[in-house]
Amino acid sequence: MYFSIEQIDPHNEPALKAWWEVGQAATAGRASMPWPVWEQMRSIATTTNPERALVFLAAIDGREMVGAALAAHPLLENTHGVELELYVRPDRRREGIATALLAEAEALTRGAGRTTVWSAALVPPGGTAPGEAFAHARGFDVASRESMKELTMADYRARRQAALDAVGGASDGYEIVTFDTVCPEEHLVSFGRLLGMLNAEIPLGDLDLADAEWTPERMRAAEQRQVAIGRHVLTAIAIAPGGTVAGASDVRVNDTSPTQGQVGITLVDPGHRGRRLGLALKVATHDLALSSYPRLRSVETSNAEVNTHMNAVNEQLGYRTVETVLELQKKL
Ligand SMILES: CC(C)(COP(=O)(O)OP(=O)(O)OC[C@H]1O[C@@H](n2cnc3c(N)ncnc32)[C@H](O)[C@@H]1OP(=O)(O)O)[C@@H](O)C(=O)NCCC(=O)NCCS
Known part of the structure; x- marks a missing residue:
């Protein structure tokens, strides 16, 4: 060599x-x-x-x-x-x-x-790229396929009212609270409980990933790191009538790239589904991102191809598939 x-x-x-x-x-x-x-x-x-x-x-x-x-x-x-x-x-x-x-x-x-190596390869929808051939040649399995989607803010503005109309009164009784990175103290424990369900609730395909325990200390430490690296996690949480955090979504924007955002997580507690909270939360985060970053041009999100409900929400907002993500896994 x-x-x-x-x-x-x-x-x-x-x-x-x-x-x-x-x-x-x-x-x-x-x-x-x-x-x-x-x-x-x-x-x-x-x-x-x-x-x-x-x-x-x-x-x-x-x-x-x-x-x-x-x-x-x-x-x-x-x-x-x-x-x-x-x-x-x-x-x-x-x-x-x-x-x-x-x-x-x-x-x-x-x-x-x-014992396990995880990686990812991006390929054009319906096509391939060197990362796929390399992964195949070097013993990785494709454990899950995700669609990488993009929403231009022009498309968002055009669709926003229709999305709000679709929410209508379905989530009446729930309060949407938004914040930049640092969760209000009164919702911290309940938000952590919701985050702890993430890997159990999103389709992971064959990915061998376990859930996290989000204690208040861990959440505060993670928030402080985001603040330190100039990443704004523009978050919306849905508060159920009893005060529980029933759902959450975020759009992340780095101060160094204020024209582009990425969706981090979106999750609605199974006990609170069917009330259009996913769509309501996404409208809230996209509104917050636009008001915080008026130069924002687009937001990206990635979801498992089999995640029907999330894909329906994203389509309603105007997201379009731009790439396919092959989630790779190799057991040593
Ligand atoms: C994927 C990537 C890292 C491969 O780097 P590389 O140094 O060219 O890979 P190697 O030379 O070690 O290739 C090893 C084997 O993978 C396969 N392979 C790699 N690239 C390939 C291609 N373009 N077409 C077909 N097979 C390919 C071949 O079997 C190759 O062995 P061979 O050359 O003896 O036939 C490189 O193309 C890259 O940087 N792509 C963009 C980033 C990316 O996709 N990373 C994720 C990879 S998991």
Whole structure:
């Protein structure tokens, strides 16, 4: 091998910048999930994350970085696996660089006593991309298929009233409360209980993922990290007549990229479904995102293809599929 695989220290700024440039070049053609701008990546890489430990790997040929990988080790649950991203510069493909990065990541995974590697490949709807062939060649299974969808704010504005009309009086009695990142203290425990249901309630396909326990301490720590990296989690929660948090949705916007948002989670408690809360919550978060970021141009969301109810809500809002996400899993 004429290149070497090395772990880089994210506080070594020139090394991290070279790593970021490889990822930027490798993802330049994708239709969704824009590669984070440099300031955002630096902030993500150097701010302690209580949820995950990050390991940055690089493939180096002489004085050039040609491949990059990020292995995120969940620390609180799903500690049996590692989430892996792999990127190879387009002019250096099919030289075995990703294979070598994967081998190193797998060695680290085993060394940490973990047994599963999760990754993802983006492909055009109905088409394919190198990530799919690579995953197939290197022993990953497609554990779930998701649609990556985009909503332009022009389309949202055109559909908003019809969405509100569709909600009508269906969620009367529920109160929608919105906030930027930091949950009001009186709803914290109940919101945490709802978040704890997420993995049990969303279709995961064959992904071997367990649920999290969201204690108030953990929620506050996670919020503080979002604040520290300049990410605004613009959230709406639905409060049932008894005071319970019955549903939640959010749109995330980074201060460094105020024209683009991403939906994080959307969840309605099974006991409170059928009242159009999903749609009402999404209208509330999109309104909040637009009023907080008037330059917002579009929001992206990703849902399992089999998630009929969520897909219906998104279609009603005007979301359109732009890419397919193959959720990959490899058991070592
Ligand atoms: C996917 C990616 C990381 C592969 O990097 P790479 O260094 O070219 O991969 P390798 O050279 O190690 O390929 C290993 C094997 O995967 C398969 N493969 C990789 N790219 C392929 C392609 N474009 N078409 C067909 N097979 C391909 C082949 O079997 C290849 O072995 P071979 O060259 O001996 O036939 C690279 O294309 C990339 O950066 N894509 C964008 C980011 C991405 O999709 N990452 C997620 C991957 S899980």
